[in-house]
Amino acid sequence: DGGITQSPKYLFRKEGQNVTLSCEQNLNHDAMYWYRQDPGQGLRLIYYSQIVNDFQKGDIAEGYSVSREKKESFPLTVTSAQKNPTAFYLCASAPGTGSYEQYFGPGTRLTVT
Amino acid sequence: ILNVEQSPQSLHVQEGDSTNFTCSFPSSNFYALHWYRWETAKSPEALFVMTLNGDEKKKGRISATLNTKEGYSYLYIKGSQPEDSATYLCAFYTGTASKLTFGTGTRLQVTL
Numbered sequence: 001d002g003g004i005t006q007s008p009k010y011l012f013r014k015e016g017q018n019v020t021l022s023c024e025q026n027l028n029h030d031a032m033y034w035y036r037q038d039p040g041q042g043l044r045l046i047y048y049s050q051i052v053n054d055f056q057k058g059d060i061a062e063g064y065s066v067s068r069e070k071k072e073s074f075p076l077t078v079t080s081a082q083k084n085p086t087a088f089y090l091c092a093s094a095p096g097t098g099s100y101e102q103y104f105g106p107g108t109r110l111t112v113t
Numbered sequence: 114i115l116n117v118e119q120s121p122q123s124l125h126v127q128e129g130d131s132t133n134f135t136c137s138f139p140s141s142n143f144y145a146l147h148w149y150r151w152e153t154a155k156s157p158e159a160l161f162v163m164t165l166n167g168d169e170k171k172k173g174r175i176s177a178t179l180n181t182k183e184g185y186s187y188l189y190i191k192g193s194q195p196e197d198s199a200t201y202l203c204a205f206y207t208g209t210a211s212k213l214t215f216g217t218g219t220r221l222q223v224t225l
Contacts, residue, residue: 004156033212042117042202042215058212090157099145099206101159102213 003027004105006091011110013085021076021108023091032074033092033102036060043090049074050097078110085112115139117205119216126193126223133189134219136203140184144208148177148188151218152199160188160201193223 035043045058049068063082092102151157166181204213
């Protein structure tokens with residue numbers, strides 16, 4: 001089955017701890033994205049990567065970091081510097097950028113207390 | 114940051130009703146407009162990617178139109194069914210920076 005997997009579905013962490021969210025795709029897509037959703041807001045872009053070993057900041061990158069060492073994997077680390085980390089995080093991939101439709105994973109709900 | 118607006122925020126219709134909602138976006142620097150359907154507990158799923166002014170796309174009972182000169186797109190659902198209940202998102206692409214800007218979505222609920 002081709003698709004995007006995110007794990008875990010629910011994640012709980014204590015304030016001050018870094019946490020890494022997993023995103024894997026087997027669609028052979030070049031581009032990958034991380035979004036955050038908060039109640040009443042649209043999806044906001046955190047980071048994106050167009051090719052392996054390259055990534056760019058999105059609109060709300062502060063307090064997050066990513067890596068793209070393999071084409072199929074784009075993990076997101078939520079650091080202790082992120083002021084409001086509790087949110088729903090979605091990963092997506094696309095064959096290319098812009099006019100290509102994005103394929104989304106099931107999301108991870110992160111709760112930090 | 115670009116402003117992409119969707120209206121209404123939520124909509125409650127009865128089975129069989131036809132409905133439509135709007136996505137407004139900047140009319141300058143247009144490259145593509147995406148529509149996604151997001152059902153509860155599922156992943157967002159692409160409906161349409163529209164690139165040409167005057168474009169009209171259709172998938173079953175759902176269709177969309179695009180006006181890039183005035184900066185809006187309409188999504189129509191004919192004869193709504195309970196399985197159409199979802200949040201419908203639009204996203205705007207300017208052709209630069211390789212990223213989409215999403216609206217806040219229209220939440221549609223269809224009841225029997």
